[in-house]
Amino acid sequence: MFHTVLVANRGEIARRVIRTLRTLGIRSVAVYSDADADAPHVREADDAVRIGPAAAARSYLDIDAVVAAAVHSGAQAVHPGYGFLSENVAFARACVEAGIVFIGPGDGALEVMGDKIRAKEHVAVHGVPTVPGFSAIGLTDAEIATAAAETGFPLLVKPSAGGGGKGMQVVRAPSELPEALATARRVAGAAFGDDTLLLERYIERPRHIEVQVLADAHGNVIHLGERECTLQRRHQKVIEEAPSPVVDAATRARLGAAACAAAASVDYRGAGTVEFIVAGDRPDEFSFIEMNTRLQVEHPVTELVTGIDLVEQQLRIAAGERLSIAQDDVRLTGHAIEARVYAESPARGFLPATGAVLTWRAPAADGVRTDSAIETGSTVSADYDPMIAKVIAHASDRVAALAGLDAALADTVVLGVDTNVAFLRALLAETVVHRGDLDTGLIDRLPPFVAPNPSPAALAAAAAAAAAADAGAAAVGSGAARTWGARPGWRAGADHVVPLARFLTDTDEIVTDGVSSGRTDGADAAGTATATPTAVDGDGAIWVHADGATHRLRPLTRRQAMQRRLAAQDRVGAASDPDLRAPMPGAVVAVHAAAGDRVVSGDRIVTIEAMKMEHPVTAPHDGVVTIEVAVGDQVRRDQVLAHVIADQEEPA
The missing domain is CATH 3.30.700 (Glycoprotein, Type 4 Pilin)
Structure with a gap:
């Protein structure tokens, strides 16, 4: 076993990995950017190395800096967590070239499964069912439109590289395709450095079910059951649970066999997740979506129902040990449900939130686990992903787990930064959620969230x-x-x-x-x-x-x-505000109109990127637009981005 492991990540996943390293008596080394100099994961590690400024591209995504930190600290291995460099084949190779073990699969698995197009073609040859679709590699937009018509609408446009739902666009008609292609390419290029696209038939009312696999270097591959990850907003998972409420024993065995076949086909090594899409009205039918060659955000629900520490298994496999668990040893006990706590404002359209955490208090109850990135005094910035904690409840059955999670969320205290906790509790209270009647579009069909009134x-x-x-x-x-x-x-x-x-x-x-x-x-x-x-x-x-x-x-x-009431009365019947303001701090990634253009209400004028998500700013009424920003500008919250002068108005 290793004596020193560098954790090439931040936030709650870095803290979670450090926990297991401490349990196993392994020295942990954290890395940090300038923005994270005082972060909890830095203090909890046995040692820590600065790797660059706040921007992820110059710190957590800087391969040379991370490898140099590992060499300097004497680390024998690197645990990449998830996100950042966890599925980057160049990083894995750089670790090996430096004489350091990459805790993850080999080059072949990373290359095949890191490309959704290639992965889909590869697993289909090995008998794993897939969704109809096509690769956009080498195709012009006109050729893509022709292939899309042949495949049939609705279609899902998604980046071939990366994951987490970033860049995915649902296209229901040919007229929507050009904008969807442009958006998907822009997000993919910014997030993954690769704007290659894959188009697939979009399955209406689908369920998203994934299978956790473990594989060692000695040819042993097992699965640890499935997770239901259907509750999503804009392709980002919100609530996950294990096991799925609609998967029976026979379907579980078939899903597990398909997942193991996909892993074995690339000589997989370590912990991985094979994701499937399941038709809502036919839960026994499933198709391969992709394989995530890393630990998943939602891994705690599997740990709680199986009693298996997945990080420990990753470490033992990377150290060359054989799996000590056989498929027949795997037992699913009870039910576990996880909620992702994001720094965002649901009542304001889920805009990302930033600021100082004035008070943090995790829930304390039997059967509840909290993995957090913050503590009292932490600062939530716009530099990284907005997830600040995960709250997980484990109980004897699904009903008790749902009740336990709601109670835990009610006892979760975050003061100083807006979060989605109230939204999560409202979602858990939905009748369809209690029935387990889920699909990936459920959240998007709910009415706009209204924050509860103060008691x-x-x-x-x-x-x-x-x-x-x-x-x-x-x-x-x-x-x-x-x-x-x-x-x-x-x-x-x-x-x-x-x-x-x-x-x-x-x-x-x-x-x-x-x-x-x-x-x-x-x-x-x-x-x-x-x-x-x-x-x-x-x-x-x-x-x-x-x-x-x-x-x-x-x-x-x-x-x-x-004064506020009088001002509100004066505004009744008046034209909407001509100034378009930034809803949050971020970077301008697109300007959709030129000065002097005529626009109509609802037209996109500017798109801002913050916390790895894009947010369009639209025209409030018909009129002529003037632009105050350019692509690449960093803007403050409420900064004026553009003006739309209504037809009856004269410029000041």
Whole structure:
């Protein structure tokens, strides 16, 4: 076994790998960019090496820098985690050339399975069922359109390289194909450095089911059952579970056999995942999608139902050991469900969120596991993927696991950065989810998410926090101001009286707490310490977690509330704002119109990329456009990108 392993990743997966290394008594070496100098994975490792600035292309994706860090630290092996360089054949070769073991498959498997087109053709020869489609290599757009018509719509356009759903576009009619091709190529080129495309028939209401495999260098290949990964938003997985609620024992055996055949066909070594698409109305029919030659984000659900540490198996296989587990040894016990916690704002169209984590508290309950990238004091930036944690529940059956996960999410506290936790809880409450009647388009068909209103407990805690903040600010003064100027209603020897408080939510709704009194010392009326976490951010907004939900509330005076209502009345019937602003910080990756062009409401004007996702900014009304940015510009949140002057308006 290795004595030193470098973990070529960051965030929760780096911490998770380091955990197993520590259990096995193996020295761990972390790598970090300037943005991650104070990250938890850096402190938890036995040693750490800086590899570059914040941009991933100049740090975590820099092959020379990562290999040099491994050599410098004395690492015998490199664990790539997932994402970044985990499926990069050039990186695997560079490790081997430096005399370092790459904890993953060999060159052949990486090359074949890293190319979706080649992988599909390869496994079909070995009897694995595949989806009808074609490669766009060497084809002009006109030839692609002809082949698409022959294959039939709807089609799924996807990059041949990479994974994670990035760049995938669903095309339902020939007229949609040109824009889909352009978007897929742009995303693929930026994310993977390869804009080769694959087009396949899009299966309506499909289920996404994947099989975990383990294979050693001695010809042994086994599977550890399947995972249901159907709940996705824009091809990004949101909820995963094991086992699938629709796979019976016979289908599980067939899926496992197909997955093992795919792995054996490339002399696979290590942990890998073979992904299949399953027709919603015919769960016993499945087709190969791709093979991920690495650990998956959702691997914890398999670990919990099998009791097998997949990272440990990766290490033992890479060290040349034989698998100590036979297929007959694999038993699935109970049910496990995982939710991905993203830094994003569901109520604002799932825009990525950034900022300082003022408070982090993981749920603590039997049967619950949390793998997190953050802690109190962490900073969530736009440089990397927005996933900040995974919450996983394991129970005796699916019903209990669903209830356990919901309770765990209700007890997950993140103050300072917007997350999707409230959305996850709403999704888990859907009747179709409880029935297991899933398909990959389910989330996209749901009505727009509306954030829950703050509960009386949340408003009371926010009012007390606001009063405490005001009192603290007043205490900075001197003399009478320190005693009498804090807030109206203060009296010596009594509880602080909080006047009727008004708050503005992030959806611009004014809410009133209805609380006439409260304490500012974090205690309830009986003087008992409360368990309601609150925090005040740099803009003076109050973050509060109560009754299983988190809210960001901005205190308003009565005058401010009245001014907002009057301004809203004045805007009724007026033209929409001509200024198009950046919804989040990011990079401009496309400008779809030129200055002076006439556009109509809904036309794409600018596309911004942030946290590996593209976000179009569209025209709010018909008119003439002027552009303020260019491709490659880095923009701030709310920065003006363009103007659309309505027909009846005159430029200022």
